[in-house]
Amino acid sequence: MNNNEALNTLNEIKDLMQKSSRFQTISGLSIVIIGIYASIVAAGAWLLLGNHEPYSWLPTWSVDFALNTPGRTWAAILCAAALVAISFGTVCVMSYAKTKRQNHHFSFDQTVRRPLLHFFVPAVAGGLLCIAMLMQGHYGLTSSFMLVFYGLALINCSHFTTSSIALLGYGELLLGIIDCFVVSHGILFWFLGFGLWHIIFGIFFTLKNRQTACGNNAVNQTGSLDNKQ
């Protein structure tokens, strides 16, 4: 046994450990797309909740769009629920497609179930808390609660999938905490966290993955050259 062989063995062991315990093929593009969805919904919510009288540059019809009826809380909750469902669907479908594209075998085994479970336990708890707060009329901290719980859920599930997802989580957490102390800019922070930060992180994530993929290819190529020699 020579040195290279031992090194290869260790690398293979590491690869197998990662592949068998972590879901590695989250689609970076899907993170950008859900950021765009969230930005659109944030803009919609801003119009819907109608806090924009001072802005004269908005078209006049947008004032009619504002809801001032008691039903607007429910309208906002429905929008948010639809956003969550569509975003979750997008990430699932695109990550599944990425797994297939990379010729990996996809099965709904524990590498998939574990991150989902560890994401949804804090996320669902936080979501229910937010709905309860809205129903009881505590509007003030909703956006910060959403950001904080979403951030914690991401950090929690990052142990079972690509570890850089934790970075996305820390960003959301930080924005949520800042939001706690800033009064009446909920939608702005919501947009920054769920919209902008998703888009920025998604681009970073895609680029980083592409780089490592290129790096691996380069290593494989030199490896095969060495073998030929």
Place this chain on the structure above:
Amino acid sequence: MIPNLNGINKAFESKARLGIMSVLMVNESVDFSTLKSLLSLTDGNLASHTRALEELGYIQCEKRFIGRKPNTSFSVTQAGSQAFTAHLKALEEFIKNATK
């Protein structure tokens, strides 16, 4: 220089067995078909390697039925975990000494 081969465990010399141990070290338990597709081994090949590791007391297998389908899942024992860690340490030592 003759490298120090102390601690290199003969039981883990084959690639398949290293693979089996690596997967089991980071998972609570893994069933036969998952292990097969992860390591791309044939049924017979995987069965003989798991049997050998089981006889050494490094892994344990649990057989049960899911509906009518038999299902075998494997998990690493304490002895197996210790032996594998020692083996990895020895490999690392080997590389360190060789690069000096």
